[in-house]
Amino acid sequence: AQSVTQLGSHVSVSEGALVLLRCNYSSSVPPYLFWYVQYPNQGLQLLLKYTSAATLVKGINGFEAEFKKSETSFHLTKPSAHMSDAAEYFCAVSGTGGYNKLIFGAGTRLAVHP
Amino acid sequence: DGGITQSPKYLFRKEGQNVTLSCEQNLNHDAMYWYRQDPGQGLRLIYYSQIVNDFQKGDIAEGYSVSREKKESFPLTVTSAQKNPTAFYLCASRSTSGPYGEQYFGPGTRLTVT
Numbered sequence: 001a002q003s004v005t006q007l008g009s010h011v012s013v014s015e016g017a018l019v020l021l022r023c024n025y026s027s028s029v030p031p032y033l034f035w036y037v038q039y040p041n042q043g044l045q046l047l048l049k050y051t052s053a054a055t056l057v058k059g060i061n062g063f064e065a066e067f068k069k070s071e072t073s074f075h076l077t078k079p080s081a082h083m084s085d086a087a088e089y090f091c092a093v094s095g096t097g098g099y100n101k102l103i104f105g106a107g108t109r110l111a112v113h114p
Numbered sequence: 115d116g117g118i119t120q121s122p123k124y125l126f127r128k129e130g131q132n133v134t135l136s137c138e139q140n141l142n143h144d145a146m147y148w149y150r151q152d153p154g155q156g157l158r159l160i161y162y163s164q165i166v167n168d169f170q171k172g173d174i175a176e177g178y179s180v181s182r183e184k185k186e187s188f189p190l191t192v193t194s195a196q197k198n199p200t201a202f203y204l205c206a207s208r209s210t211s212g213p214y215g216e217q218y219f220g221p222g223t224r225l226t227v228t
Contacts, residue, residue, distance in 0.1 A: 009154065032215050043118075043204055043219035044157075090156065094215035100145070100208060101172075102217055106156040 002027045002093050006105035014113050019063075019078040021108045023091030026072065032094035033074045034102070035065055039087045047089075050074060061085070086112045116141045118220035120205050125225045127199075135190045135223045137205035144210040146188040147217060150174060151202040160203075163188055164210065192225065199227045 007022040025031055032051055036044040048059025055067045065076045074091060091105040118139045127133045139146065145164045149157040159172030163182040177196025182188055188207075192199045202224050206217040 034216055036219075041202075041222070041224065043120075043221045044206075046216055046218065049216050100210075100215035101147075101159060101162065102215060104157045106154065 002031070002103050004091050004093050004103055004105040006089075006091050006108050008108055009106065010109050010111065012111040012113060013081045015083055016080050019076070019081045019085065019110065021076040021089050021091075021110065023065075023074045023076065023105060024072050025074060025091070025093045027093055033065075033067065034092045034094070035059065035063070035074075035076050036090045036092065037061075037087050038090065038107075044090060047076070081110075081112045083112050083114070086110055118205060118207055118218060120203075120220040120223050122223060123221065125223055127225070127227050129227055130194045131227075132194060133192050133199075133225065133227075135192065135203055135205075135225070137188045137190065137220060138186055139188075139205075139207045139220075140186060141207055141209070141218065142185075143207035143218075144185070145208040146182070147206040147208070148172075148178075148180065148188070148190045149204045149206065151204060151222075157204065160190065192227075199225060201225060 003026045005024045034049045035047040038044045048057045050057050050067045058064045063078045088107045088109045090107045092102040121136045147162045148160040158174050160178050161180040163169035179191045204222045205220040208217045
């Protein structure tokens with residue numbers, strides 16, 4: 001069975017500091033991996049996706065993620081945090097068994113302080 | 115603009131009443147999904163549908179029902195049998211022509227039952 005673990009339910013950084021949100025996955029087949037962002041009382045927006053074309057994936061809003069098969073990780077980073085980055089972030093893996101279900105992590109809430 | 119609409123944004127009901135949440139998409143996507151989101155628990159799949167007139171139970175289908183009479187529409191009914199219906203409900207869709215499985219989300223409906 002596939003699963004996703006996001007380490008740290010809350011992460012706090014200062015404006016301008018590095019953002020690192022951790023995601024580890026478990027999958028018996030080569031995975032497709034995704035990061036989504038959710039602002040308060042809104043739906044989820046796709047930040048980026050890993051589809052095996054390149055291990056370093058660039059997304060919107062200056063975010064990027066690196067797929068590391070040996071570590072079964074897909075951590076999300078941004079070199080310099082902005083106040084507008086404060087949101088909840090979800091890592092997801094595309095499931096097997098038809099219908100392409102997404103398996104979501106529990107989410108990491110990012111706070112950015114001035 | 116193409117996208118997914120959910121209405122209403124906020125919904126209040128008395129315990130014991132059925133309530134139907136609307137989800138419409140104009141992305142020409144074949145697959146549609148309903149998720150429930152509770153604080154600290156990420157997203158849990160309620161129902162999904164890959165084609166018209168077909169749908170499958172997700173992980174927490176008890177107390178919910180759906181229909182898929184049109185490609186664009188996938189309404190969710192929260193019945194009185196759902197023991198804890200207060201939550202944030204998200205609808206999503208996916209194109210089955212692509213292999214990667216990324217889903218696109220609507221803005222959500224916050225249901226409060228008292």
